[in-house]
Amino acid sequence: xxxxxxxxxxxxxxxxxxxxxxxxxxxxxxxxxxxxxxxxxxxxxxxxxxxxxxxxxxxxxxxxxxxxxxxxxxxxxxxxxxxxxxxxxxxxxxxxxxxxxxxxxxxxxxxxxxxxxxxxxxxxxxxxxxxxxxxxxxxxxxxxxxxxxxxxxxxxxxxxxxxxxxxxxxxxxxxxxxxxxxxxxxxxxxxxxxxxxxxxxxxxxxxxxxxxxxxxxxxxxxxxxxxxxxxxxxxxxxxxxxxxxxxxxxxxxx
Amino acid sequence: xxxxxxxxxxxxxxxxxxxxxxxxxxxxxxxxxxxxxxxxxxxxxxxxxxxxxxxxxxxxxxxxxxxxxxxxxxxxxxxxxxxxxxxxxxxxxxxxxxxxxxxxxxxxxxxxxxxxxxxxxxxxxxxxxxxxxxxxxxxxxxxxxxxxxxxxxxxxxxxxxxxxxxxxxxxxxxxxxxxxxxxxxxxxxxxxxxxxxxxxxxxxxxxxxxxxxxxxxxxxxxxxxxxxxxxxxxxxxxxxxxxxxxxxxxxxxxxxxxxxxx
Numbered sequence: 001x002x003x004x005x006x007x008x009x010x011x012x013x014x015x016x017x018x019x020x021x022x023x024x025x026x027x028x029x030x031x032x033x034x035x036x037x038x039x040x041x042x043x044x045x046x047x048x049x050x051x052x053x054x055x056x057x058x059x060x061x062x063x064x065x066x067x068x069x070x071x072x073x074x075x076x077x078x079x080x081x082x083x084x085x086x087x088x089x090x091x092x093x094x095x096x097x098x099x100x101x102x103x104x105x106x107x108x109x110x111x112x113x114x115x116x117x118x119x120x121x122x123x124x125x126x127x128x129x130x131x132x133x134x135x136x137x138x139x140x141x142x143x144x145x146x147x148x149x150x151x152x153x154x155x156x157x158x159x160x161x162x163x164x165x166x167x168x169x170x171x172x173x174x175x176x177x178x179x180x181x182x183x184x185x186x187x188x189x190x191x192x193x194x195x196x197x198x199x200x201x202x203x204x205x206x207x208x209x210x211x212x213x214x215x216x217x218x219x220x221x222x223x224x225x226x227x228x229x230x231x232x233x234x235x236x237x238x239x240x241x242x243x244x245x246x247x248x249x250x251x252x253x254x
Numbered sequence: 255x256x257x258x259x260x261x262x263x264x265x266x267x268x269x270x271x272x273x274x275x276x277x278x279x280x281x282x283x284x285x286x287x288x289x290x291x292x293x294x295x296x297x298x299x300x301x302x303x304x305x306x307x308x309x310x311x312x313x314x315x316x317x318x319x320x321x322x323x324x325x326x327x328x329x330x331x332x333x334x335x336x337x338x339x340x341x342x343x344x345x346x347x348x349x350x351x352x353x354x355x356x357x358x359x360x361x362x363x364x365x366x367x368x369x370x371x372x373x374x375x376x377x378x379x380x381x382x383x384x385x386x387x388x389x390x391x392x393x394x395x396x397x398x399x400x401x402x403x404x405x406x407x408x409x410x411x412x413x414x415x416x417x418x419x420x421x422x423x424x425x426x427x428x429x430x431x432x433x434x435x436x437x438x439x440x441x442x443x444x445x446x447x448x449x450x451x452x453x454x455x456x457x458x459x460x461x462x463x464x465x466x467x468x469x470x471x472x473x474x475x476x477x478x479x480x481x482x483x484x485x486x487x488x489x490x491x492x493x494x495x496x497x498x499x500x501x502x503x504x505x506x507x508x509x510x511x512x513x514x515x516x
Contacts, residue, residue, distance in 0.1 A: 074486040141386065143468065148487040169386035170468025171475075173482070181468065185369045186385045 035063030038229040039085055041076045042068055043092035043150065043219065044174040045115065045192075048199045049249040050090070056245070057236050064229060072149040072174035080104060080224055087230030090221040090237070092150035092175075092193075097220055106230075109222035112237050113251040116214045117154055118194035119207040120182045127188030132158075132209050135166040135189065143178050143187040146171040151178070154215040155191040162213060179204065193217075195250040218254060282500060289497045290490055297494035305472040306480030306495065310457060313388060313476060317395040317456040318449060325403040325452070326445065330433055332404065333411035334419075344408075351401040358397055359465025366393065366466075390467035391474050395456035403452035410444025411437060447510055454506050457499065 042050050047070045054066040071079070073096035080086055081101050090112070091097060097109055121129050127140045135142060145152030152171065159166065172178040175192050182190035183203040190204075197206035221237060223230045236242050243253060290297065297303060332344050350358055366373040366384045376382050384390050414437065422432040438445070460478040467474040469483060477499055484492035 072486070078486055078489075141383070143386075146469065146483055148483070168470065169473075170470050171483070172468065173464070184363060184367060186363065186367050 035065075036227075036229050037065045037067060038087045038227065038233050040066060040068045040088045040090065040230075040233065041080065041084070041086045042070055042090040043073045043076070044070050044176045045092050045151065045196055046070065046090060046219075047176060049195070049245050049251070052245045052249075053237060053242050056241055057233060060236070060241070061229075061232070066233065070176075072145075074099075074148045074150075075174075087225040087227045088221065088223055088233055090219060092219055093153065093217045094220050095153065096150055097222070104224045106223040106226055109220040110234070110238065111218040111254045112221045112234075112242070113219045113246050114254050115193045115195055115217050115219065115251055116211075117151070117158055117191055117209055118197050119209065120179060120190045120192050120197050120200070120204040121188065121207060122182055122185040123202060123205055124185075125205055126185070129189050129207055131207065132162065132164075132213060135159075135164050138167045140167060140188040141169045141186075142166040143170045143172055143181045143190040144168055145175050145178050145191070146173060149174055150217055151175040151191070151193060154217055158191070158209070158213070158215045161215075198250040219251075285493065285496055285500060288493050290494070293490075294494055294497075297491050298498065300488075300491055302471060302480055302484060302488070303491055303495050306475055306477045307498075309388070309391070309472060309475065310477040313391045313395055314453055314456045316392045317399055318453050320392070320396050321400050321403045321452050321456075322445075322449060325400050325448070326407060326438065327433070329404045329407035329411055329448075330437060332408045333414075334416075347404055348401050350397055351405070355398055355459065355461030356465050357461075359394065359462035362390075362394060362397060362462060362466040366390070385466060386468045386470065386474060388467075388473055391463055391476060394462035394466050395459045398459050398462055399452035399456040402455050403448040406448030406451055407441060407444050410441040410448075414440055450506050450510055454503055457502070 040050070040054075050068055050070075054068055057066055058064055073091035073093065076089055076091060077096055077100045080089060081099070081104070089100075092115070094109075094111070119129060119132065119135075121127065127134075127137075129135070129140065134140065144155045147153055147156050151174075158164075169187060170181065172181060175196055178190045179192050179196045179200055181187045182192075183200055189207075194206065194208075197204055221234055223234060237246075247253065298307075328347065332340060332347075353361075363370060363385065365371050366376075368374065368377055368383055368385065373384055376384070384393065418436050418440065419432055422436045423429075427435065458478055459476070460482070463474065463476060464479055464482075469475045469479045471480075475483065477495060481492045481495050481499075484495065
């Protein structure tokens with residue numbers, strides 16, 4: 001008899017714990033307009049600029065806390081499909097949205113910015129890379145993003161269009177991992193977004209890819225919860241408050 | 255067992271104990287349940303999975319060999335030395351055991367990277383670069399697996415009575431001969447257990463590998479890296495590969511059963 005009583009009690013405690021967490025989440029982001037938390041999952045290439053926008057948004061909305069987690073777009077979609085709590089997701093290309101469970105989207109995705117590729121080389125440019133065509137040399141060690149992440153997808157298109165088969169030494173899990181392999185000097189050249197080169201400052205040197213050869217990625221943002229704050233955050237990103245810092249970081253308005 | 259009253263008195267312990275079992279086994283059972291068994295071998299045959307398994311088999315074998323060759327003498331040194339710094343040495347060689355693997359990867363880069371302490375001169379002098387090669391994968395695996403082996407074997411060697419060494423010495427055997435003919439055979443079971451543990455740890459190595467060796471199919475993308483990569487591209491292949499690794503680990507553990515699970 002006592003055994004029978006303890007198990008449901010333990011279950012009840014567990015359920016209560018789970019339930020509490022869930023309700024706190026909706027409460028903080030939904031009901032209370034003057035405060036709360038908005039959870040944003042964003043593409044790795046947005047790391048620096050979205051952190052800046054986060055600060056501006058929090059300053060403009062007292063008591064609001066924005067929590068951002070950065071990862072590869074494909075990872076984000078997989079996490080949201082798997083039930084990761086999020087209010088807004090911002091990805092680095094539109095095809096990354098396709099595997100997202102359509103029922104999770106609240107409203108239509110909006111392209112808020114575009115980005116293009118650039119070559120990054122270590123500051124001393126040990127491989128003496130001057131242009132995209134140099135990547136045909138098999139003496140250069142090249143790091144790129146894995147094909148399932150947007151920068152890798154774009155890089156694969158770039159190589160295909162240019163008929164290039166470079167000496168790729170590693171497919172990195174996201175664009176910032178690619179960038180850091182170059183910044184550490186472990187690879188001669190990496191293919192990243194132009195904004196990553198800007199963000200890296202003097203840790204890497206950028207080499208432009210001519211516009212007519214380049215691949216353009218459109219970044220979509222979409223709400224994945226009913227939370228009002230999430231929609232307000234999206235509106236802020238689309239407004240001058242968000243677009244200004246994005247332009248400063250090297251992104252281009254759609 | 256006991257009377258019903260006494261049994262119910264154990265409930266406050268039994269409930270958390272079984273919760274702990276559930277915490278450990280539910281994810282593993284879920285993994286096995288989500289495997290598409292009819293297509294299991296078909297998925298294993300996909301180039302991505304096959305390349306990863308082959309690379310993992312090669313690198314973990316190399317790791318095991320290096321671990322045996324270097325780790326056994328180190329275990330002997332730690333077990334037999336009476337130097338006052340031995341305790342410190344033991345503590346130092348176990349650091350990689352508790353170090354986050356990704357930190358191990360950063361450390362390996364600073365040592366053997368192109369701009370690394372050893373890697374820089376190595377490239378300048380011989381044109382040899384280590385990162386992004388299979389050699390880098392093996393280095394990362396040895397770095398994380400060796401301490402497991404050394405600690406395990408050292409324990410067995412310390413349990414061995416020194417009288418055997420002395421008798422061998424009085425019979426005229428050199429220290430090397432004593433080590434090879436007396437010590438090693440007598441701690442054989444400890445060596446087997448340590449080798450299995452080290453091998454399993456090398457098989458599961460992820461953080462140091464992706465940091466130091468990168469991820470390239472067939473060259474540096476071992477089975478765990480392939481699982482991580484496939485999860486976003488081909489989730490079913492990721493589940494299949496994960497299940498296979500789970501089975502392999504259970505088999506390794508099973509082979510140690512007589513030693514540890516008695």
